[in-house]
Amino acid sequence: MTDKIPVTVLTGYLGAGKTTLLNRILSEPHGKKYAVIVNEFGEVGIDNDLIVGADEEVFEMNNGCVCCTVRGDLIRIIDGLMKRKGKFDAIIVETTGLADPAPVAQTFFVDQDVSDRTRLDAVVTVADAKWLAERLKDAPEAKNQIAFADVIVLNKTDLVSADELADVESRIRAINPYARLHRTERAKIDIDEVLGRNAFDLDRIMALEPDFLEEGHHHHHDEDVQSVAVTLDGDVDPDRFLPWINDLAQREGPNILRSKGIVAFKGEPKRFVFQGVHMMLEGDLQRDWRPDEKRTSKIVVIGRDLDRPSIEKAFHACAA
Amino acid sequence: MSQASAITSLLDHVTALDAGAHVTGAAFVGDVAALALGDGGVLLASAGETRRVEAHPGGAVLAAVAQGGRLITGGDDGRVVAIDAAGAVEPIGDEKGRWIDAVAVRPGAVAWSCGKHVAARDDKGSVRRIEAPSSVRGLAFAPKGYRLALAHYNGASLWFPNTDAAPEALSWKGSHLDVTFSPDGRFLITSMQENTLHGWRLADRKDMRMSGYPAKPRSLSWSHDGFHLATSGADAAIIWPFEAKDGPMGKPPRECGVRPAKVSQVAFHPRALILALGYEDGAVMLVRLTDAAELMARKPDDAGPISAFAWDARGTRLVFGTAEGAAGLLTLP
Numbered sequence: 001m002t003d004k005i006p007v008t009v010l011t012g013y014l015g016a017g018k019t020t021l022l023n024r025i026l027s028e029p030h031g032k033k034y035a036v037i038v039n040e041f042g043e044v045g046i047d048n049d050l051i052v053g054a055d056e057e058v059f060e061m062n063n064g065c066v067c068c069t070v071r072g073d074l075i076r077i078i079d080g081l082m083k084r085k086g087k088f089d090a091i092i093v094e095t096t097g098l099a100d101p102a103p104v105a106q107t108f109f110v111d112q113d114v115s116d117r118t119r120l121d122a123v124v125t126v127a128d129a130k131w132l133a134e135r136l137k138d139a140p141e142a143k144n145q146i147a148f149a150d151v152i153v154l155n156k157t158d159l160v161s162a163d164e165l166a167d168v169e170s171r172i173r174a175i176n177p178y179a180r181l182h183r184t185e186r187a188k189i190d191i192d193e194v195l196g197r198n199a200f201d202l203d204r205i206m207a208l209e210p211d212f213l214e215e216g217h218h219h220h221h222d223e224d225v226q227s228v229a230v231t232l233d234g235d236v237d238p239d240r241f242l243p244w245i246n247d248l249a250q251r252e253g254p255n256i257l258r259s260k261g262i263v264a265f266k267g268e269p270k271r272f273v274f275q276g277v278h279m280m281l282e283g284d285l286q287r288d289w290r291p292d293e294k295r296t297s298k299i300v301v302i303g304r305d306l307d308r309p310s311i312e313k314a315f316h317a318c319a320a
Numbered sequence: 321m322s323q324a325s326a327i328t329s330l331l332d333h334v335t336a337l338d339a340g341a342h343v344t345g346a347a348f349v350g351d352v353a354a355l356a357l358g359d360g361g362v363l364l365a366s367a368g369e370t371r372r373v374e375a376h377p378g379g380a381v382l383a384a385v386a387q388g389g390r391l392i393t394g395g396d397d398g399r400v401v402a403i404d405a406a407g408a409v410e411p412i413g414d415e416k417g418r419w420i421d422a423v424a425v426r427p428g429a430v431a432w433s434c435g436k437h438v439a440a441r442d443d444k445g446s447v448r449r450i451e452a453p454s455s456v457r458g459l460a461f462a463p464k465g466y467r468l469a470l471a472h473y474n475g476a477s478l479w480f481p482n483t484d485a486a487p488e489a490l491s492w493k494g495s496h497l498d499v500t501f502s503p504d505g506r507f508l509i510t511s512m513q514e515n516t517l518h519g520w521r522l523a524d525r526k527d528m529r530m531s532g533y534p535a536k537p538r539s540l541s542w543s544h545d546g547f548h549l550a551t552s553g554a555d556a557a558i559i560w561p562f563e564a565k566d567g568p569m570g571k572p573p574r575e576c577g578v579r580p581a582k583v584s585q586v587a588f589h590p591r592a593l594i595l596a597l598g599y600e601d602g603a604v605m606l607v608r609l610t611d612a613a614e615l616m617a618r619k620p621d622d623a624g625p626i627s628a629f630a631w632d633a634r635g636t637r638l639v640f641g642t643a644e645g646a647a648g649l650l651t652l653p
Contacts, residue, residue: 052396052419053418055435055436055455057454057455057473059454059473059474059495061494061495061513062493062494062495062512062513062514072454072455072473072495072513073435073455076421076457077419080380080382080396080419082643083342083358083380083381083382084342084358084359084380084396085358087359111513
């Protein structure tokens with residue numbers, strides 16, 4: 001697990017400041033070496049790093065799952081990069097502005113060779129403070145990028161008023177309350193806030209206040225992408241929970257963009273942690289519950305047209 | 321074991337080599353063992369001596385295949401070069417920094433691909449080019465005629481580089497990776513992203529599905545008589561029968577060399593029904609097909625999966641390398 005190479009996926013709608021952020025990351029004196037997978041050569045390039053051009057070839061897996069798309073070029077490139085292991089510390093994948101992040105994220109679930117050797121560290125989405133609200137209305141890609149994010153860099157905050165900023169933040173929160181949100185100008189941000197996040201260890205979902213979530217939710221009922229979070233105090237019966245969550249992913253997969261959870265199984269000293277993209281789920285037992293930690297189970301589903309009451313009811317029915 | 325009185329192990333017949341980087345390909349060039357490396361170098365080993373050639377300086381060798389007395393390598397520096405047994409490097413092609421994803425050879429000719437782009441260079445040095453419908457992962461020349469198979473998304477294409485005719489398309493949904501012709505030229509086989517092999521009988525384009533693998537079968541090797549195709553991707557080598565007119569259609573494969581580790585490389589002996597198996601735990605074993613007798617040539621260790629294999633032409637030596645840079649030369653007693 002520990003020697004897996006961390007991968008950061010950098011998304012963001014056209015003009016949001018993705019390349020600016022990437023160049024900023026690469027030019028910092030961080031002492032690390034990155035392999036950067038880009039779609040267009042020329043815009044980035046720092047001598048010390050390995051820049052690889054990608055074709056963004058998305059294909060469907062022939063496994064009967066309609067939403068199971070992956071980035072074929074990414075599988076090929078990571079296969080090649082692993083032959084030069086030791087020559088870089090981490091991988092950054094830059095996607096084009098119009099890209100759906102799902103195939104990129106799914107690649108790290110679907111391909112065994114890729115998931116054996118790398119781990120998705122975080123999906124970082126750069127958003128334009130001035131134009132995001134507009135894009136959320138007319139560009140489904142922009143909405144997916146926000147929904148998928150573990151870290152959101154809200155850029156160009158100097159170009160909007162305080163009210164506009166508050167409004168765009170509440171729109172982001174309505175879609176994805178769990179991402180860490182940073183306000184920036186010219187994508188200026190401490191790179192530790194973007195890389196090496198280990199966002200997929202998901203502790204953050206436990207820390208968030210439910211009140212805060214509800215507030216964001218009520219303000220923007222018009223968003224079709226929403227998050228459903230359900231908390232259960234105490235233990236969960238794995239024999240009920242696992243079949244249910246798998247069935248939910250199968251049935252609602254096309255509507256589910258991201259799912260995450262930390263669950264306390266009855267009689268199990270370790271925390272069960274899972275995450276998913278569309279129909280794909282991946283989970284395992286991680287560290288022990290600490291003595292001072294309350295055994296609380298929590299799941300979060302971000303997606304379209306989710307049936308909140310039924311998800312709540314079904315999860316509560318898994319109580320041990 | 322049937323010959324217990326003779327040899328029980330080959331462990332003492334291996335000379336260790338220090339490759340120092342991920343071994344991405346192996347071959348014999350004449351009498352010299354050659355290992356292509358993930359740091360751009362090629363290690364040449366003969367008679368107790370090793371030397372290093374910088375084939376792709378600062379890069380990585382992504383594909384390597386022997387062509388008579390030379391090793392042809394493709395690198396992530398976009399170059400295709402030929403290296404002879406003396407270590408001389410001759411440039412063959414240059415794709416300006418784009419990764420060379422696959423290389424294939426036939427006597428006198430070399431083909432390579434980068435992304436969708438495929439180039440074929442004939443024995444006169446004339447290069448023909450073509451764009452595939454999607455990125456090409458594997459290339460193979462037909463055993464007869466100047467004809468090249470391309471494996472890509474949703475099928476394979478058969479291309480005659482010296483004609484202007486469009487490539488012939490063989491369709492099958494999914495992502496096709498490695499590709500190989502049966503030695504008699506009757507079948508084309510691909511390995512797939514979906515942990516399966518696909519095949520076409522070329523005469524009538526009948527599809528063959530060879531499935532059930534727990535992992536991608538990325539290593540494919542034909543027996544010298546062309547009757548067997550050995551594959552990696554399971555906790556044993558999976559061997560498909562091709563002796564009958566219908567090939568493996570309707571016939572189960574056989575398994576050999578079952579161990580508690582996945583097979584990562586297979587290589588048939590060039591003259592006998594003996595299969596060399598390399599495993600993900602670093603073990604190397606020889607199995608005789610006729611009686612399933614097994615001989616261990618390398619014990620499992622922590623030096624990574626076996627990532628490359630090659631027999632010499634006579635079948636007296638086997639060179640192998642691992643993903644962590646260990647390597648060795650087995651000389652049969």
